[in-house]
Structures are given as structure tokens and as C-alpha cells.
Amino acid sequence: MIDTLIQKIIETENPTVVGLDPRFNFIPKHIRDIMLETYGNTPEAVAKSYLAFNKAIIDEVYDIIPAVKPQVAMYEQLGAVGMASYIETIAYAKEKGLVVVGDIKRSDIASTAASYSDGHIGRVNVEGSIHEIYKEDFITLSPYLGYDSIEPYMDNCEKYDKGLFILVKTSNPNSGEVQDILVTKEGIALYEYMGSLVKKWGDAFMGTRGYSRIGAVVGATHKEQGIKLRSIMPKTFFLVPGYGAQGATAEDLNGCFNAVGLGAIVNSSRGIIAAYQKPIYQKDFSEMDFAKASRQAVLDMKHVLNRVR
Amino acid sequence: MIDTLIQKIIETENPTVVGLDPRFNFIPKHIRDIMLETYGNTPEAVAKSYLAFNKAIIDEVYDIIPAVKPQVAMYEQLGAVGMASYIETIAYAKEKGLVVVGDIKRSDIASTAASYSDGHIGRVNVEGSIHEIYKEDFITLSPYLGYDSIEPYMDNCEKYDKGLFILVKTSNPNSGEVQDILVTKEGIALYEYMGSLVKKWGDAFMGTRGYSRIGAVVGATHKEQGIKLRSIMPKTFFLVPGYGAQGATAEDLNGCFNAVGLGAIVNSSRGIIAAYQKPIYQKDFSEMDFAKASRQAVLDMKHVLNRVR
Numbered sequence: 001m002i003d004t005l006i007q008k009i010i011e012t013e014n015p016t017v018v019g020l021d022p023r024f025n026f027i028p029k030h031i032r033d034i035m036l037e038t039y040g041n042t043p044e045a046v047a048k049s050y051l052a053f054n055k056a057i058i059d060e061v062y063d064i065i066p067a068v069k070p071q072v073a074m075y076e077q078l079g080a081v082g083m084a085s086y087i088e089t090i091a092y093a094k095e096k097g098l099v100v101v102g103d104i105k106r107s108d109i110a111s112t113a114a115s116y117s118d119g120h121i122g123r124v125n126v127e128g129s130i131h132e133i134y135k136e137d138f139i140t141l142s143p144y145l146g147y148d149s150i151e152p153y154m155d156n157c158e159k160y161d162k163g164l165f166i167l168v169k170t171s172n173p174n175s176g177e178v179q180d181i182l183v184t185k186e187g188i189a190l191y192e193y194m195g196s197l198v199k200k201w202g203d204a205f206m207g208t209r210g211y212s213r214i215g216a217v218v219g220a221t222h223k224e225q226g227i228k229l230r231s232i233m234p235k236t237f238f239l240v241p242g243y244g245a246q247g248a249t250a251e252d253l254n255g256c257f258n259a260v261g262l263g264a265i266v267n268s269s270r271g272i273i274a275a276y277q278k279p280i281y282q283k284d285f286s287e288m289d290f291a292k293a294s295r296q297a298v299l300d301m302k303h304v305l306n307r308v309r
Numbered sequence: 310m311i312d313t314l315i316q317k318i319i320e321t322e323n324p325t326v327v328g329l330d331p332r333f334n335f336i337p338k339h340i341r342d343i344m345l346e347t348y349g350n351t352p353e354a355v356a357k358s359y360l361a362f363n364k365a366i367i368d369e370v371y372d373i374i375p376a377v378k379p380q381v382a383m384y385e386q387l388g389a390v391g392m393a394s395y396i397e398t399i400a401y402a403k404e405k406g407l408v409v410v411g412d413i414k415r416s417d418i419a420s421t422a423a424s425y426s427d428g429h430i431g432r433v434n435v436e437g438s439i440h441e442i443y444k445e446d447f448i449t450l451s452p453y454l455g456y457d458s459i460e461p462y463m464d465n466c467e468k469y470d471k472g473l474f475i476l477v478k479t480s481n482p483n484s485g486e487v488q489d490i491l492v493t494k495e496g497i498a499l500y501e502y503m504g505s506l507v508k509k510w511g512d513a514f515m516g517t518r519g520y521s522r523i524g525a526v527v528g529a530t531h532k533e534q535g536i537k538l539r540s541i542m543p544k545t546f547f548l549v550p551g552y553g554a555q556g557a558t559a560e561d562l563n564g565c566f567n568a569v570g571l572g573a574i575v576n577s578s579r580g581i582i583a584a585y586q587k588p589i590y591q592k593d594f595s596e597m598d599f600a601k602a603s604r605q606a607v608l609d610m611k612h613v614l615n616r617v618r
Contacts, residue, residue, distance in 0.1 A: 041438035073421045077428030079442045080393040107451035109481040112382045119386030129350035133388045142416035144453045146486035172418040177455035184491040
């Protein structure tokens, strides 16, 4: 799947991943009204709104991006109806040929991790009947529990051509509280140590285009750190969050790409899916045309990324 | 809620938490058969089996334990029908007066963490209509992203009397790969550093019985490490996994308790919920009596724990 992702980045000339992290106040009034009328003031109304919203945006951008990244928290919050909407969002994105990165950041071991693995990127076998549940192509994972929390995913990665992005350096203001502490091993920071672990784990699972199935989440808000990690893990694909909303600029991304402009995908969520709410797009797009505003925001982001990568 | 948990440990004279981590091969044949016949070989049949299984066990043990800990992965694996079964399991346990620790180990920041927080331990507001979705009393969290991944939960903890257990030292064989690396700050291990962070975060959120709302997950497989962490974080309640199945013995738990035998709850999952499959219980309990075998396993565990704490 890492090979497919790279192929799609080359075809679309775009390393932008659209983060499908809806919130109810991003949803245009005409969708909200229909759903509230149909389902009442319920979590189901919100879940159905998210699905309709996502589908409309996917319809407008699927031909100009390689991938989408739904954030499961937004759906999980709504209970079972939310998870159904998460699953339907993924199915729809895949129908349109998009690579799907499930942003689940799970963090568990042994049979528990195997359960997540089978559900998200593998198969669930019920008395010989085989079920594919979530169907993400990639998922994100949190590494505090060590390789025991990664290994249960590798069988499914190999068997079903899937991939992982492991948190290495995140984009939040307090990330340094844990990730920047110096570890005595050669006096490097914890995130660098984690980068070297992720590289080691990934070396055994290389794709055919020079990158591993095991990628890394590397926040865009720390430029020098991106450069350092790129040198520690040259064969690791980066998923870069924090662009736009979290304050990172295109220049900060520079070190994440390699000499031919590959090696990273950059996520933007609110900046694209709620573009119609930004003054810069409001003059050209009405609320009814929210998805067209998202398309324009993707084209604008592509343009900027292609200047720096 | 930490006060309630302590009260229930004192009342039941039992620090045992029953881990509701069902697997389809734990489910007695008479339950499996009914569900497969009703729902076919589907994830729904598995989800409904889990719920029936959990309810039967809860009915037999609710009067002798303080809390249960459902592991969300087992349910999440099954998709939306699984999440419904997770939610119904929690509701049933709470009806029976049990404290519920949702083992979710989520690991995210900002609006994403706030979404998890509102869904799991807070409220979801849909146009003025207020919904409680998962209703856990405590949840577990993974700390690699620093306080940004904890802070979004604290408002709901205060407002709705909830609590957290943060991963500090886990029970898996490879946990040392990350958690034991030495950090230069005074040459301590990362898990000790994390322990001091969790202590610091928790100091602002004390209950009335001398323990913080922010607890720690401390694996039972490393005795000296439990002792060290108890001294670093004397006011932090420990959730101790790894007892039984993961090889820890009662003696290993010793350091986790304080002088009056409080300060920790100890989880056992398979050892209790699948007790009827163990030779030691098979002579007294048939498969039909699986829940009674679980009750006996709880009483046996209580007996052993009360000898060491």
C-alpha cells in the first residue's frame, strides 16, 4: 500500500491528505437541518451529517488528492452510530480510489492489539465466515508500549498490503514534555530514539519503491526536528499533521521531503473541509458550495506544497 | 469517582477488577449456538454473545468486586455492532453498582482528545439535547503526547466525577524497549520520569480520600519497578494489569499497595472470565455454570491478594 500511495502522489502531483475530522459546526446548514429533522437532536443526526458532508467533499476532491485521513475520535464520540458513519466514510473513499489512513492512534499489546489489527486492517473470522470491518489502508499507532504494540499488526500488513504510521514527533505544543527529553544513549532526544526504533522496525518491511510499510507521524511545527528525523530514517514515509490549523507553514515542511519531493504526505483537516467558513473562500463560494471551496483549498495547498518540496 | 472506587474496595474487601475482554472461544457453546443461529456467522452474533456472556458473569460477581474493566478493542474489532455491545456492557455493570474502567488507551490531543473525552466520560450536546454515550467511570490513556493528551479530559473528570489511569509502566515483555531507557535527567528510566509527570498532573486533582483522580497503569510483571513507582507517586492509584495470564504472581504486587492495603486495583481477565476452561475449575463447574466458575475464580484471587496486600 505504501507503493500505491507513492504512485498516487506522483499521479496527482500532490502530497496533500485531506483530514476528514468533521465537527457539527463545520456542517452546512442545509445538511444539518435535514438530518435534525429526520433523526431529531440525536447523535445519529450528527453521524449522518458527517457522512453526507464527507461524501460531498470526497466527490469534489477525489481526483486531485492521493488520500484521506478520517479521525476516528470524531465518529467514536457518537457511539455505535458514529462508528457506522466512520466505516461508511472509509468505504466511500475507497470506492473513489482514494488511499485511506485511519487516524486511530491505538496503543495496546498482545491479543488486544491483534483485535484492533484484525478489525481495522485484517479480517474477522466468524466460524469460517470472513468479514472485513473497517478497511483502512493505513492506520496510525502510538508507540509507548514498544514493539509489542506494533508487531501484532505486521502479519495483516504483509497479508493484505496495509501500512502503519507510528507517532514519533507530534505537532502539539506540549509534545516536548515527553518526546524531547534527552535519553542517555548518546544524549539524543526521545523522539530521535523513537525514530531510530521505527526505522529498525520498518527495515524488515520494505515496499518496492524504496519506502517501508511502517511510516512515521512527524509534526510540521518543528522544522529542525523534521530534518533530523529525515536523516535518521531516510526510508520512512512521513505523515505530517499540524499544517495550517496548528500553525506550521510550508517552509517548515521542507526537511520532510527527499530530493525528488517524495517521502511525506501532509495533512490538513479544518483548513480544507471547513474552507467555506474562511473569509478567503467566502467571496467565491456560498455555504451550499462548501465542497467546491474544499476543492479550491486543496488546489491552493497543492500549489504551496509543490513550491517547497 | 476515585473515592467511590476506594469505598467499594473497602466494602468488598477486594481490590480485584474483572477484565471483560471476551473472545469468541471463551463463550460457552450454548450461548454461541443461539447467537449463531439467530444472527448467522456475523460480527453481530459475536457481539451479542459477548454481551450475554458479560451479563451472566456480572450477575455472579457484582457483589464481590469493586469494578470491571471492559477492553474496548474486543468490541471495536466488530464494528458498530461491537461498540453497541461495549456500551450495553457498561450500562449493565453500572446498573449493578460496579465502577467501570474503560480500557481504551486513547492517545490524542486538542479537539480530537476533547471528542474522546466528551464521548467517553462527558456529554455530547446536539443542539441543546444532552447525550451520555459510553458512560465509563474511568478510562485509560497513553501518554506519549504529553499533557496535551491528558488536559482535555480534566474538565469532564471534575464536572462528572470521573477518573483516568495513564500508562506508566506496562506489563508486556518489550515494554522496556521504550519505558526503561534512561533519561539524562538524574539518570532515571523513562517510566520513572513518566511516573513523576503523572504525579505532577494528578496533584491538582485530588479526591477526598488521599488519592488523585489521575491514576497510573503499572504492570505487575516488574516487582522492583512497582516499588519504585509507589515511592515516586504515593498519592496515585495504580491499575495493575498482567496478573495471572501475563505471568505476574501475587508477591510481585506487594510494592503496589500502601501500608493499609490500598492504592491499587489488580486486573485479571481471562483467568476469571474463562475460568471454566481451566482444569482447576472444571471438576466443580460445567460449561453451563461458567459464570459460577468465574465467581469462584474471583474469590480465589481475592483470597490471594488479601494475603499479600
